[in-house]
Amino acid sequence: MSQTVMNIKNLHAKIGTKEILKGLNLELEEGKVHAIMGPNGAGKSTLSKAITGHYDIEVTDGEIDYKGQNIVDWEPEDRALEGIFLSFQNPVEIPGVNNAYFLRTAVNAKRKYEGKEELNAAEFLREMKKLVEELGMKPEMISRSLNEGFSGGEKKRNEILQMMMLEPDLIILDEIDSGLDIDALRAVSEGINKMKDGKRSFLVITHYSRILDYIEPDYIHVLKDGKIIKTAGPELVAELEEKGYGAIEEA
Amino acid sequence: MAQENQELDRAVSGEYALGFEIDIEEDKVPPGLNEEVIRFISKKKEEPDWMTELRLKAYHRWLQMEEPHWGHLEYEPIDYQSISYFAAPKKGPESLDEVDPKILEAYEKLGIPLEEQKQLAGVKVAVDAVVDSVSVKTTYQEELLEKGIIFCSISEAIRDYPELVKKYMFSVVPMNDNYFAALNSAVFTDGTFVYIPKGVRCPMELSTYFRINALNTGQFERTLIIADEGSYVSYNEGCSAPMRDENQLHAAVVELIAMKDAEIKYSTIQNWYPGDEEGKGGIYNFVTKRGLCEGENSKISWTQVETGSAITWKYPSCVLKGDNSVGEFYSVAVTTLAQQADTGTKMIHLGKNTSSTIISKGISAMKGQNTYRGLVKIGANAEGARNYSECDSLLIGSECGAHTFPYLESKDAMGQVEHEATTTKISDEQLFYLRQRGINEEDAVSMIVHGFCKEVFSQLPMEYAVEAKALLNLTLEGSVG
Ligand SMILES: Nc1ncnc2c1ncn2[C@@H]1O[C@H](COP(=O)(O)OP(=O)(O)O)[C@@H](O)[C@H]1O
Numbered sequence: 001m002s003q004t005v006m007n008i009k010n011l012h013a014k015i016g017t018k019e020i021l022k023g024l025n026l027e028l029e030e031g032k033v034h035a036i037m038g039p040n041g042a043g044k045s046t047l048s049k050a051i052t053g054h055y056d057i058e059v060t061d062g063e064i065d066y067k068g069q070n071i072v073d074w075e076p077e078d079r080a081l082e083g084i085f086l087s088f089q090n091p092v093e094i095p096g097v098n099n100a101y102f103l104r105t106a107v108n109a110k111r112k113y114e115g116k117e118e119l120n121a122a123e124f125l126r127e128m129k130k131l132v133e134e135l136g137m138k139p140e141m142i143s144r145s146l147n148e149g150f151s152g153g154e155k156k157r158n159e160i161l162q163m164m165m166l167e168p169d170l171i172i173l174d175e176i177d178s179g180l181d182i183d184a185l186r187a188v189s190e191g192i193n194k195m196k197d198g199k200r201s202f203l204v205i206t207h208y209s210r211i212l213d214y215i216e217p218d219y220i221h222v223l224k225d226g227k228i229i230k231t232a233g234p235e236l237v238a239e240l241e242e243k244g245y246g247a248i249e250e251a
Numbered sequence: 252m253a254q255e256n257q258e259l260d261r262a263v264s265g266e267y268a269l270g271f272e273i274d275i276e277e278d279k280v281p282p283g284l285n286e287e288v289i290r291f292i293s294k295k296k297e298e299p300d301w302m303t304e305l306r307l308k309a310y311h312r313w314l315q316m317e318e319p320h321w322g323h324l325e326y327e328p329i330d331y332q333s334i335s336y337f338a339a340p341k342k343g344p345e346s347l348d349e350v351d352p353k354i355l356e357a358y359e360k361l362g363i364p365l366e367e368q369k370q371l372a373g374v375k376v377a378v379d380a381v382v383d384s385v386s387v388k389t390t391y392q393e394e395l396l397e398k399g400i401i402f403c404s405i406s407e408a409i410r411d412y413p414e415l416v417k418k419y420m421f422s423v424v425p426m427n428d429n430y431f432a433a434l435n436s437a438v439f440t441d442g443t444f445v446y447i448p449k450g451v452r453c454p455m456e457l458s459t460y461f462r463i464n465a466l467n468t469g470q471f472e473r474t475l476i477i478a479d480e481g482s483y484v485s486y487n488e489g490c491s492a493p494m495r496d497e498n499q500l501h502a503a504v505v506e507l508i509a510m511k512d513a514e515i516k517y518s519t520i521q522n523w524y525p526g527d528e529e530g531k532g533g534i535y536n537f538v539t540k541r542g543l544c545e546g547e548n549s550k551i552s553w554t555q556v557e558t559g560s561a562i563t564w565k566y567p568s569c570v571l572k573g574d575n576s577v578g579e580f581y582s583v584a585v586t587t588l589a590q591q592a593d594t595g596t597k598m599i600h601l602g603k604n605t606s607s608t609i610i611s612k613g614i615s616a617m618k619g620q621n622t623y624r625g626l627v628k629i630g631a632n633a634e635g636a637r638n639y640s641e642c643d644s645l646l647i648g649s650e651c652g653a654h655t656f657p658y659l660e661s662k663d664a665m666g667q668v669e670h671e672a673t674t675t676k677i678s679d680e681q682l683f684y685l686r687q688r689g690i691n692e693e694d695a696v697s698m699i700v701h702g703f704c705k706e707v708f709s710q711l712p713m714e715y716a717v718e719a720k721a722l723l724n725l726t727l728e729g730s731v732g
């Protein structure tokens with residue numbers, strides 16, 4: 001068995017007074033693609049927010065070990081700098097903030113953290129333009145305000161663009177395929193597949209199996225009512241398609 | 252959530268970095284206001300009799316007026332008899348070498364290069380620096396004079412260009428326009444005078460830095476800018492004041508006149524001392540600024556970034572008299588700590604096909620209270636007048652407030668007026684998004700705030716936009732723990 005990049009143990013988490021994650025266990029292997037499937041409202045997005053340190057989530061018990069350290073009390077930016085990236089289900093719009101300026105700030109924050117030299121505007125733009133083209137985004141996206149007035153598909157491509165520029169170690173994709181037409185889906189999954197290098201790990205969160213035809217998972221985990229109730233190989237997808245989540249019982 | 256708010260508060264409460272005091276001997280009159288004080292000021296300034304008489308006339312008007320209290324502002328009554336109305340540095344410098352090194356040092360701390368050679372980002376900037384009530388040094392004056400451009404202190408203008416001053420001073424803001432304007436008319440001590448002759452495009456940004464230094468000194472500048480037919484000028488005013496624990500009064504008057512086809516761009520970066528978290532100290536800033544688009548196709552554009560003062564009462568306005576004339580108002584007003592700002596604009600449409608644009612961005616943090624008050628008035632003959640107003644408020648934290656009072660008076664059913672207003676909170680989602688990308692909280696807040704202000708910053712000359720951004724960071728950021 002390969003190395004564990006993240007080990008979530010008995011995670012309990014609340015939003016407000018409501019407990020959403022109820023003793024969740026999940027082990028993610030380095031270099032592998034893990035898919036989390038589950039019905040709407042099961043707590044999938046909550047899990048992604050707990051891992052990345054969103055303010056809404058209060059972890060009341062359990063651990064999130066990442067690269068051997070419990071990160072439950074870390075600031076969101078520290079988790080990001082250590083290589084955790086979340087592609088948001090609904091990326092927020094930030095008016096007036098230039099997309100390229102934002103992304104260069106983020107890339108340079110990471111480079112600085114890693115002791116690398118910061119990229120100047122020209123170097124950065126060259127790289128960004130190349131990826132914008134690869135992802136089939138309009139060149140104007142470079143200088144538009146961050147996510148402002150972007151279509152659903154454009155927002156998701158922009159998330160993938162950020163992922164590719166930031167070169168994270170653990171990539172969480174929350175409903176990356178929602179709102180994507182087939183061309184966008186292809187472009188986005190190509191971008192994701194290109195990031196697979198045997199070291200980098202993926203957590204693909206979805207309630208539709210469609211995306212899994214494009215990004216082949218190594219493991220399938222079923223999340224229901226705040227817990228992982230089943231873990232299996234990719235063959236589970238077909239079974240879920242056929243029988244639905246209702247038929248899956250806790251192992 | 253509550254904890255998150257506190258963190259935000261900490262993140263946004265910057266120390267007032269310009270709160271140092273220039274230690275120079277002051278020459279000032281004892282506190283209080285009467286005819287004698289006015290005569291003293293006029294004499295000190297070596298003014299002709301006609302000016303002394305005008306001052307006295309304004310003083311008597313002022314005595315009959317009452318301090319206005321319609322603003323959304325709360326403050327202790329101002330004791331006008333406890334204020335000293337004149338302070339001048341004792342040394343009267345002739346050249347830069349004679350300028351008190353301490354003043355130069357203070358300017359250096361403010362980041363203003365006073366030497367003529369120093370070019371700010373490759374652009375020549377002529378600086379008329381005002382320390383308390385006397386213009387210390389006007390740079391570039393000679394080079395400008397070759398083009399017929401007059402750029403000097405208002406006191407010099409009264410002595411050297413009396414005809415221009417007599418014709419235009421009080422023509423846009425009458426001496427009895429309002430309480431504070433009347434007070435200013437009686438006791439104004441210095442300020443800037445600009446005249447751009449016909450067809451001349453002013454080759455550089457003109458700039459004045461005001462600085463209130465002396466204890467208990469009111470500062471009353473008066474600025475008059477005249478752009479003759481077909482001319483253009485961009486003028487920048489920047490202000491800061493040292494830290495005090497008593498409130499000081501600042502009541503300035505600015506008059507702009509744009510003739511046919513002329514354009515005036517007036518930018519302000521205001522960073523007077525805001526007072527402390529309880530509102531103690533800080534500048535009371537009661538300012539009357541008005542521009543007259545006298546001729547056809549003239550244009551006046553106000554851009555202001557207001558980050559300082561305990562109290563701000565300020566409504567830069569445009570009187571659009573000439574047909575097809577254009578008025579613009581772009582404003583960022585920040586209130587944090589216990590600051591209160593009641594600011595906005597008036598656009599008075601008198602000529603045909605006149606148009607105006609109002610973009611107002613209010614940012615409130617901590618206990619700051621921010622009020623936008625705007626009037627769009629369309630006169631009976633202003634056929635085809637158009638106005639577009641956009642007032643956006645950004646709240647940081649939960650103890651601050653934003654208020655919007657747009658007024659419209661239209662005598663012309665043909666006028667076209669659009670108004671949009673939004674109030675948003677810096678959302679946790681935006682903050683989290685940026686932090687998830689590895690950007691620290693402080694940088695994330697400033698990125699969101701700069702984005703919010705973008706439409707206004709883009710109106711500022713480049714170097715000033717950079718300064719405005721730095722100032723916003725200074726105002727809104729402290730040390731994130
Ligand atoms: N901000 C919130 N406030 C209150 N409840 C929330 C919030 N976000 C999510 N929830 C609730 O938490 C549960 C899990 O939501 P979520 O993690 O978004 O589910 P999924 O992503 O699996 O569809 C749902 O019942 C949802 O209503």
Ligand SMILES: [Mg+2]
Pocket residue numbers: 044045046089174175
């Ligand atoms: Mg979800």
